[in-house]
Amino acid sequence: MRFHQTLLFIIHKISGQRSENAPYYLLKGKKSGQTIQDVTYFQLHAFFSILPQLSKEDYDAAIAELINGNFIQLKESLVHITEKGIEALPQDKKVLLNGWQYRGKEQIFWKRIDLVVQTLSQFRANEKKFVPNQKDLATQHFVKDYLIQHNYREFNLSTDIKREIVHLLENPLLDDLHRTLFIYRLSGYKKAGLTWEQLTRYYQMTDLSIKISFLECLHIMLDNISVETNPRLVDLAKDIHIDTPLTDSAFKTNSLFEKGYTMDEIAKIRKLKINTIEDHVIEIVSTNKNFSISTFISKEQVERVLHLSNELHTKKLTIIKDRIPEVSFFQVRLALTKGEQIHE
Template sequence: MFDFILKVCIEHFKGERTLSGIYNLLTGKRSSQTMQDAKGYNLDHYFGIFPSLKRNELDRHIEEILDLREISLENGGFPVLTAKGNKKLHDYDGPLLDSFQGMELHAAIPVFERRLNLLTQTATNLQADITSFVPIIDDPEVQKWVKAVYASVQQKVPQLVQSLHQEISQLLAERSSIEAELFAYRLSGGGVIGLTIEQLQNSFQLTREDVHICLFHMYHFLFCCAKRGQDRYPVLHLCTKGLDSSHMITQSAQKTYQYLNQGLSIEEVTTLRGLKRSTIQDHIVEAALVIPHFSIEPFIHPDDVDEILQKARHLDTQRLKHIHEAFDGKYDYFELRLAMAGRQTQRKEGYAYDNS
């Protein structure tokens, strides 16, 4: 499963990103480069789906795939799929993993996971008359949330448990057996402690990475179903309350964005904030990538955007250096980045950039 995701990333990057690009994508590095890669290569659903991934774990999997001759490293470290790897990718018959919405839900899913796990433990323990137990989630905010839920339904705990069981059972039935079993064995409650990642890994003969991918995908799936079906999944929907998609803009970029909204120019914002012009430009590109309906017209004319994108298509490249050279310096790198960022957000044309 994890190897499948790696191969999807390699296929989409088309030999134009190193292993670091894949690692930054999966761990959710909040840089304009990584975010633009995610958008441009249509991999934003994988953004940040494995924040705990270690670089040596990624390298180990890559070495294994290399040994199988399913990928090769070109030009000093750019992975590409071989014919064997391409066939293996398209013959994949494991879990579909089609519910990831990493860039939109990167902040919501971990909180949803903690809420659901602690609510399940609390409600089922109380129903079993277990009133003293150690919470499996050591998060004050989540504990406070569960206490508030319990205070509002303490006379209806059996109904809450029954509904939660029905909702989860119904949704697990729609997933592969491996996803459903991993998820079920992970849950704690009713005096039973869920299995650790290591225990699941050993019991199911999976890698740690596969266990993580399966579980994290299940929480994405449950969250999305609960958001869409409040009437069908009332308890799961309750766990999503207040958790919405995030625009991912950093605090510093948000401040720049606010100044720009007041009508200030790049030069004025640069002076006011005491930052480099290039930093303010980075903030603008970031805003164009992640803020819906952000207008790039104050910084680049729509005709110039069209010309840049047409040139990128004609050259069949996503590397800014090649596009910059083709224009003989007509556009600077900020304009090139902005053109692609704005178009990726608004029309999802699928271009990314590379300064190299």
């Protein structure tokens, strides 16, 4: 999916409910209560944290282009998708990203595979002295251990890795753009990879679109890597999948809940505001379906909120709270978060 399409897709989901900046924080992976709860409310897991380097200038420029092209509108500080925008949505294209799951860690996988291929390529050419593309020591140490474990001196490793890369890339979810980007970013003996700029020029696409395609490729590869089909590459994907996709702070709060502390006690122990702990609860509920919310809100209240949200086609807190004054904002957020999980 191209960058503008991605943006339009996100806006389609939050149309009339959030400001035009909400997608920016989502793409950047902002770890605020609002952004994390929106991921669940609007089912935007795919896009969370996919472009941590995105600049506000580039983002604003893209929004302006969508407005000028009449694909979206801003009304009362909310962003709306237009009919033209709906028509322009990517047709039955599967979302290939999995931002919520990888959170930028796919880059670690990339660094490892880049260095492994570069090293093996140099060794195949009998040129063992070379400057590694990847400079960080963690990657270098990891790859060194990996190569030793896999008996890099044997010819097999290089052919196995090649076969496994081809296998992963031939996944029908990917197209030739993905495959080409992945392979041409790699470097080897006397063949330095191509820069983003060179690739954007070749494909006549924007930098952001190219990078999104590249990410899609990494995510699909990681989704499909397994011991059975990729006995060599699977080790490079070690510790890439996030088991508990919680922010560090929410993780600490969660541990305290597990020990039986109440929200007030946790706030006191951690010297945090109650609002922050509420954000953590939302985050925990977003990621853990089994987390019980019965101490915060009754079953009946959840149902009332969800019913109203459905009836009014809104996820705006103020509208719902106005109609059910006895529930708190926190409870509305909690109900909406839980509600999305029931729909899943």
